[in-house]
Amino acid sequence: MIHTQAYAKLTQHIEPTQNKHLKCFFDTDQNRFEEFHARMPGLLFDYSKQKIDQPILELLIELAKESELNEWIEKQYSGEAINITEGRAALHTALRNIENPMPQVAEQWEKMQHIVDCAHSGQLRGFSGKPITDVINIGVGGSDLGPLMITRALEGDKLPTAPGIHFVSTLDAHQLQELLNELEPETTVFIIASKSFTTIDTLSLAETSKKWIQSAAKTENATMHHFIAASTNVPKMTEWGILPKFQLHFWDWVGGRFSLWSSIGLSIALHLGMQGYKDMLAGAYAMDQHYKNTPFAQNIPVLLGLIGVWNTNFLDRAAQAILPYDSRLKYFSSYLEQLEMESNGKRTKRDGTTVEYRTCPILWGEVGPNAQHAFYQLMHQGTEKVMADFILFKEDSMQNERSAYHHNLNIANCLAQSRALMIGQTSDNPHQFYPGDQVSNTLLMDKLDAYHLGMLVALYEHKVFTESVIWKINPFDQWGVELGKRLAMGILDNIQTQNVTGLDSSTAGILNAIWNKTVEQDK
Numbered sequence: 001m002i003h004t005q006a007y008a009k010l011t012q013h014i015e016p017t018q019n020k021h022l023k024c025f026f027d028t029d030q031n032r033f034e035e036f037h038a039r040m041p042g043l044l045f046d047y048s049k050q051k052i053d054q055p056i057l058e059l060l061i062e063l064a065k066e067s068e069l070n071e072w073i074e075k076q077y078s079g080e081a082i083n084i085t086e087g088r089a090a091l092h093t094a095l096r097n098i099e100n101p102m103p104q105v106a107e108q109w110e111k112m113q114h115i116v117d118c119a120h121s122g123q124l125r126g127f128s129g130k131p132i133t134d135v136i137n138i139g140v141g142g143s144d145l146g147p148l149m150i151t152r153a154l155e156g157d158k159l160p161t162a163p164g165i166h167f168v169s170t171l172d173a174h175q176l177q178e179l180l181n182e183l184e185p186e187t188t189v190f191i192i193a194s195k196s197f198t199t200i201d202t203l204s205l206a207e208t209s210k211k212w213i214q215s216a217a218k219t220e221n222a223t224m225h226h227f228i229a230a231s232t233n234v235p236k237m238t239e240w241g242i243l244p245k246f247q248l249h250f251w252d253w254v255g256g257r258f259s260l261w262s263s264i265g266l267s268i269a270l271h272l273g274m275q276g277y278k279d280m281l282a283g284a285y286a287m288d289q290h291y292k293n294t295p296f297a298q299n300i301p302v303l304l305g306l307i308g309v310w311n312t313n314f315l316d317r318a319a320q321a322i323l324p325y326d327s328r329l330k331y332f333s334s335y336l337e338q339l340e341m342e343s344n345g346k347r348t349k350r351d352g353t354t355v356e357y358r359t360c361p362i363l364w365g366e367v368g369p370n371a372q373h374a375f376y377q378l379m380h381q382g383t384e385k386v387m388a389d390f391i392l393f394k395e396d397s398m399q400n401e402r403s404a405y406h407h408n409l410n411i412a413n414c415l416a417q418s419r420a421l422m423i424g425q426t427s428d429n430p431h432q433f434y435p436g437d438q439v440s441n442t443l444l445m446d447k448l449d450a451y452h453l454g455m456l457v458a459l460y461e462h463k464v465f466t467e468s469v470i471w472k473i474n475p476f477d478q479w480g481v482e483l484g485k486r487l488a489m490g491i492l493d494n495i496q497t498q499n500v501t502g503l504d505s506s507t508a509g510i511l512n513a514i515w516n517k518t519v520e521q522d523k
């Protein structure tokens with residue numbers, strides 16, 4: 001990035017931009033909204049509340065061109081092995097090519113369709129012959145967050161024949177136990193969702209669930225009716241005891257955090273029906289086409305990514321808030337935390353050298369109206385410069401007399417907050433002084449349904465890719481999660497043998513405290 005001509009030119013804009021308050025950008029340009037928004041069917045992207053002007057925007061586009069973003073997009077879509085550290089393609093876009101699907105993708109859709117049909121018609125039965133009423137998705141990270149976020153956001157679109165869909169991800173087992181207390185083994189099916197089928201979190205929960213079924217059925221074989229799996233690892237699924245008809249496949253060219261579009265999305269398809277699931281794919285596909293074919297100046301994911309780079313690398317902002325003004329998107333920021341920070345939270349460039357600049361900011365978020373009563377204080381009067389994405393839907397989905405009022409109130413609050421963050425407030429009373437000058441984007445979508453949600457998720461995926469290209473990093477690996485996993489297995493050995501040999505004094509001290517031993521006793 002820093003060796004491009006555009007970078008050098010952009011640095012000359014830093015000081016004047018820092019010294020100009022965001023509200024002055026509006027004072028000096030009445031047409032700002034017209035100039036700094038982009039549209040595609042179903043979505044309006046307003047970035048006028050960013051500290052940019054035309055020359056800066058042109059230079060950012062130049063930066064994208066000099067970074068060969070077009071070529072990288074082409075490489076991604078054509079299936080080149082751009083995940084260089086793992087020697088894999090990153091072809092999740094192929095999973096939502098509803099116009100011309102790859103045969104192996106279409107084959108998995110058929111398999112999913114069959115399971116969905118059986119579950120909805122009462123043909124999916126447990127060991128006692130009773131129809132299945134509940135499905136528990138066991139998975140973590142990308143095998144949990146996407147399906148969880150989508151099914152909860154589209155709770156209202158659940159088909160009447162759909163089973164109850166539940167999610168379990170944490171290896172402490174409280175989530176699982178709560179569900180096992182509530183549900184009946186004979187009418188519960190589990191989906192083991194794991195790209196690798198080696199994740200200890202998922203496998204430990206699956207084992208406990210297996211025992212629950214076996215002890216209720218009083219036979220070991222009963223499990224075959226109760227476990228479906230989605231994975232790239234066919235031998236491991238078979239070894240675990242998953243029947244071939246319940247084995248859903250996907251491929252190593254689908255990254256874990258991009259896997260909701262694969263058979264990992266079975267829980268979504270069970271909830272919405274296959275048609276709803278495909279509507280979601282269609283929305284993502286529309287965004288894929290937009291990303292691939294639209295000039296950068298109107299390309300929403302490209303603009304979103306470039307604005308992120310401008311704020312992060314030039315205007316020194318290291319925190320990104322995600323603020324959906326719709327309580328149905330309560331899991332959206334957790335989903336984006338993984339997507340953005342697991343993808344771009346890196347310091348090593350593709351060529352193995354260390355970056356000389358900041359990469360992924362810390363991303364956090366909450367449903368907007370709740371966040372207003374929690375952390376907005378920091379954004380309005382704290383010392384941190386942040387960037388915020390407001391997400392708003394045009395449609396009042398409830399459409400009744402009462403909901404119209406709430407809908408308007410919600411819109412008013414969303415717009416009031418981005419405006420307050422921008423303009424701030426002068427006051428003689430220092431406690432009532434708001435500096436303002438906090439930048440934000442607003443994403444205005446037509447409605448919250450499977451199609452538009454697919455679009456929204458794909459938008460952020462492409463934003464992440466855009467930034468990774470500028471930062472010259474590989475967004476598709478996640479080596480940073482390995483060390484902790486390995487150390488955990490070592491510490492598990494320490495725990496099982498009750499010794500602290502080789503551990504640092506903090507880790508040893510905590511273990512001793514758990515065992516109520518003093519350090520002296522241990523010696």
Ligand code: F6P
Binds near residue numbers: 195196256342
């Ligand atoms: O935490 C690392 C990670 O590999 C994520 O990238 C992935 O989404 C998650 O673990 C779960 O992995 P799997 O689907 O292989 O169980």
